Structure formats: C-alpha cells, structure tokens
Amino acid sequence: MAAPFFTTNAPIKALTDKGCDVRLIIRFSPITTPQALRQAFENSRVKVRYFTDSKFPTKLYIIDDIALVGSANLTHDGLQANRELSVLLGQDRDDAFNALRGLFDDLWNDADVLNEEVLRQYEKAFKSREKPQDEDAFERFIHKFVDPATPKSIVVGSNKKSKERAFIQGFRQKYDEILVPAHHEILEVAQQNGFGRPEYAGQDTQIEMGRFLGWLRRTQGSGNGWRETSLLSDPKDRAKRIAEYVQIWQSTDDTAKGDVYHASAEIENIANIRTYLCDPNELAHLSFDDLFRYLTGCHAFLERLRFVSKDIGEGLSGLERLRIDFQKKNTLEAVVRTVRYLLSGPGDAIERAYDCVYGGYKLNGFGEAGVMELLGWGDPRRPPFNNRSIRGIRLLGFDVEHLVAGE
Template identity: 80%
Template sequence: MALKALYANTKDTGFTINFFLKAGKSPRVGLLAAPFFTTNDPIKALTEKGCDVRLIVRFSPVTTPEALRGALDNPRVKVRYFTDAKFHTKLYIVDDVALVGSANLTDSGLKANRELSVLLRQDRDEAFYELPGIFDDLWNDADVLSEEILREYTKAFNAKDKPEDDGKFEKHVHKYVKPAAPTSVVAGSEKKSKDRAFIQSFRRKYDEILIPAHNEILEAALKNGFGRPEYEGQNPQIEMGRFLGWLRLTQGSGNGWRETPVLSDLKDRADRIAHYVAIWQSTDDTVKGDMYHASAEIENISNIRTFLCEPEELNRLNFDEIFRYLTGCHAFLERLRFVSKDIGEDLSGLERLRVDFQANNTVESVARTVNYLLSGSGSAIERAYDCVYGNYKLNGFGEACVMELLGWGDPERPPFNNRTIRGIRLLGFEVEHLVAGE
C-alpha cells in the first residue's frame, strides 16, 4: 500500500497509523512531535525496521507514563518533553516524507477520531524543507526525559487530585517537574534561562547519551557471559565500570580508543562488545595503571556508600577520612597528574594530592558538597551540575570526579569518568566529544 496524500481515519482516506506502517522498507530517521502520547505502535513500526526516532511529547492528562516507559526503554528512541499546555504541534517526519495535521500519537488519533493530516514530500512540496528546522527548534527547547523525571511524572499522573483540565494539569505537574516550555511561548523572553539551558545540556550528555549507551553495553555484555568470579554477588555496574576503564587502558591506549570506527548499527555494536567481553573474561590481568584489584574496588565503593552517602556518618569524618574515601574514585586519583611536584618532595603521590586538596578546600566545604551531591533533594543531575559549576563546586574535584562519585553513591546511576567514556567510544558509540576537557 502506497502512502496517501491525506489521512482522515476513514476507509476512503486511510488511517493515520498507516503513515508509520508504510513509511518505507528501511526508514533511517523519524522525527515525531505530539502533545498527547498513549501508544508506542507508530514508534515500533519504525524502530523494528532499524529507524532511529526522536520523540517530543507534552506532559498532559492524556500522555501516559506507560507509553513514556515503552519509548524510554527502546534503545532506538530519544525522548524529550514540554510541560506547557500551549504545545500543540503534531508533526511527523520520516526521512523524506512528513505528515502534518491534527492527529496525536494516541490510539484514537491514529485509528478512530475524525482527524485530518496532509502528506508532504521532499521531492514535491517546497514546504517540506521548513519542517525539519521547526522540529529542531522544538527539540532544542524541550527537556530530556530521564528515569528521574519519569518517576516524578508518574507520581503526578497517578495522584488522586490530578486534574483533567489542561491548564490545571500544567500547574499540577509543576509540583513534581520543573516547567519546560517552547521559547515562543515563554512570557517575556525568547530564550531559555541560562541555568536551564546549561542544566539541560548536562542532562542530555548523561541521561540521553551516556546512560543509554552504558545500559546497552551492560545488556549486551551479560548476554555474552560477562561476569568474572571475583565480582560475583556484586552489582554488575561495579564490574562494568572496571571493564570500561580496562578497555581504555589495555585495548585503546594512546589514541586507539578514538581510532576505532563509530558503529551506528545495534548488531555491529553488540558484536564488538561480545569480542571484548571474551577478552575480559579470559585475561589474567584486570589491573592496569591505577586500577584496583576487585576486592579493593568493592571495598572502596562500599566505603563510599557507607560513610559518604549517610549524612550522620559523613559528619563524623575528619578531612583525612573523607579524602581517603574520595580516592575510591579513579578520576580523583588522576588529579595527581596536575599536582605540583614542589608540594612535599618527600611525600608519596597520594600524600601530595591530599596536601594540595586540603590547601584548596576546607573540611566543611568538602563535607557540604559531598552531602549535597549524594544525599540532597531534587534531581541528581541538577545536584551534579551545582557541584561542577555552581555554589557547591570544589577546587580540584571537577566533572569527572563528581559524576563518578555520583554513580558509586547512587546504584540507579552508572559512574562515569573520562576513562569510562573513552571505553564506551572504543565500543563504537559516538561519545568522543563528551570527554570532559576535550
């Protein structure tokens, strides 16, 4: 069945869902924007053919957490959202065809309601060329849907006092999630606030790119026998952190990590992951550079979770004790490269790092930052941002240190540092530009 010129959900015109079902044998990119979202059927129709999808929705009385969960769990889908009730765009672009009209991404909108949507083709309709730019503007304005945001939205959606009116629901959802509005409808401004723009950039880096990449690697690794006996009984993320660091040091030394081809195909990445997992499982040397033996690594992480994640325990620690537990983060140990050798020439490397760190930070400021990062309220990514760029910033404890510590302290978030990001790049993911400082 060929695509029709318009869809109105009748037998004569065809049903809107057919646009997605019939949008080519091998679609490459799908750009979908709709305020109401209740079904993953159109997304599955695309991704099951190998299409990568970007989806923009609105948090509304209609958009269900279940549908969002399905999209977020799909490795070929990236999801962003608005909370503003004025977001009404229904725009669907698949490669060189687009559908513009009234149909939402709901069962009713795609199959039952008397909608009207018109097909535009790149090779025929001049207006088509404006549509990708319109989508990109919305995409850049929208906020990233993460696990944390979805949890809060689920609470809002399932609340007993949830209003069904769009305007009232917008106020209701803002009790759980910060406002996210297209720039064209932000009162008094044509730009997002500086803070929101920077935080969203930070969230996109970690929640939209690195965490999905990490999860894909872990899933593929576990399917291929990942799991050395010395890590048995531990959260597999602990071993994954060491695996990625080991990859960078042993398989991607020098510029080797960035010289391997980027892989866009999921199967190609899975094959590369399986190859390196086999080497990891058979090697006699999993310790390289400053990497700890498994037992020491497990103890370091246990100390972080026991002493640094518990405010009462943290408040009992002196500077040397906090410093010792922070050295469980490899990114912090790597700071030794930047410590002047003039500091305590007779001291060991670790002692020179401690002296330098203490000279630039008080015990009160370190404890305050660690407590806020690991035990503070609100979004983890916003707390991390504050510890890297805001009022909780420490001297000599930058982004890689903060994000690794956050990961070790929060079992629901993987730890990231520059070494693990390079390991992810070695496995075929396009993340080279995300290495801090490069």
C-alpha cells in the same frame, strides 16, 4: 514525532521494529499517560523529550522523506477513531518539507530531556488524587513535581534559554540520552557473552563494568588508540566488537594493568563510598583524612595526581601530596556539604550534579568527571562515568569522543 497528547506506542513500535531510531516530543498533560511514556522511554531506539506548557499544540510526524502535519495526536482516537485532518508532504515535491524538519529540530533542542527521575515524578503526579483534568490547571499542578519546560516561541523575550537551564539540559543530553543508553547496551551485550570474572562474583555489576571500561582504555586504547577505532552505527557491529573484548577481559591475567586498584580493593572502595559518603549521619563524623580516602575510590579524583605540583610535600607520595593540595583548596565543611548534597540532597540528580560542577556546591579540584563518577557509585539508578570509562565506550564504537570532559 511531536504531539502534545501521547497514549499509544503502536506507531513507535512499528518503526523501531523495522530498525528505525525515533525522536519523540510530547507534553505532560492530563491525557499523556505514564504507561505510554514508560514504554517509549525503555525502548533503546527511542529518545524522549517533553514540554509542560499547555500551549504546545504541535502534531508533526517526519519519517524519512515524508512529513505529516495536522490535527492528529499520538492517541488511539487521534490515529484511528476521530475525524482528523492532516496534510502529507514529500521531500521531493514540497518546499515546506525542509522547513518542517527545521521546526522539529528547534522544538527538539528547546524541549527538556526525559530521564528516569523526571518520569517517576510524572508517574507520581498522575496517580495523585489531586490531578486536575483541565489543561491550564494541570499545567500549574505538574509544576509542583517537575520544573517548567516551555517552547521558547510562546514566551515574549525568551529567544534563549536561561544559561542555567541550557547547561542542565546539556547535562541531561550528554548523560541520559547518550552515555546511559550506551552503558546499558554494553552491559546487556557483555552479559550475553559471558561477562563476569570470578573475583567480582556476587558484587554489583557496575563495579566490574567500571573496571572493564577503564581496562579497555588502558590496554586496548592507550594513547590515542581509543579515538582511532572506527565508529559503529549498527548495534550488531557494536555487539560483535563488545563480545570480542569481553572474551579478552574474561581470559586476561591482569585486570588492573598497572592501575591503582585490583578487584578486592575496588570492591572495598565502592563499599566505603556507599557506607560512609551516602549516609549523612556517617558523613558528618568523618575526619578530612577519612573523607579524602573514601573520595579516592573515584578514579577521576585519583587522576588529579597528574596536576598536583611536585613542590607540594617534597618527598611525600603522590597520594599524600594530592591530599595536602585538596585540603588547601577546600575546607572539611565545604567537602561534607557538597558530598551530602550530591548523594543525599533533594530533587533531580542531574540538577544536583550541575550545582556541584558549576554552581554553589563546586569544589576546587573535584570536577565534572569526579562528580559524575561519585554520583553513579552513590545512586544505583545511574551508572558511574568518568573520562576513562567514556573513552572505553568510544573504543567500542559509540560516538562519544566529544563528551570527554576537557576534550
């Protein structure tokens, strides 16, 4: 579904109540309401992308084998009150049907991903007393809150997105459209099935979830087992598999299973990240050794042990060799600068993560998995992800194998 103006969720709810998945493209405008966007965004069967350009006029609705193209917006007036004109096309009788699907896919690929942070900025803008009603003025106004998102076809010479924007949108698609919803689905089903071991009682649920997904990968999906289980497209089938593994998790005697940290140590590690790395004042006074120790609370960083040359610090422990290697490649000032920017910097978290993986805040030996796990521990609105947890999500039936960094 694509429409510049969006104020009613009724048609979307009618579809999702029947088990349909919906892709929705809208435009930030003085008409599109944050309330409608919030309802769509919080519907697990809906993915939302957006433009900010006032020249995005498309009203296109494709449902199974029919398409509706015309003048009707996704508003109460557009669907029920106004005298709109639309044309109905069928896949079995109209050659243009497939062209319309291609047009939608082009728009979808070019639109920006709506995530929680962008939506909060839109809500803030909409409440502003300075919000104009004029379309062109609103476009200039909204760019004070979010970056421009423009259909490529309306700008001469813009056949391709900038490399940076393309990478950032790839990040948003990977995390905000696929992994975050999958994580929420797993947690919801797990909690419905008695998830919660006593050693994690009273703690942030994300800590046990991280441990659970890592445990799944190591115990139930060792080797290539995590990618050899069947994919499950039906949420009911995924819920059954999740419930089965939750029962095993609840009854096991070894939640660490040869891993580095048990529950008490895991809880302490996350507390240290949130106390010392998320607070710029605390961070500024850390020695390199302390900073390194707190970063090792991220499993993705610890997995770098496999890549450290044995020639470094012969006779020392693997952890000490990792510290020496990391310190050779990064100064204390560089690490502090990156951690401060990632966890406490301004603007959108995904854009900061991009800068820490590909841009001017990149550290040697601390890649995407480490960045996204650290960001998740530091930001209560974002789950932590690393390669191990993504493999655990894949084992539960989600199609995420291609999202493992380096795979």
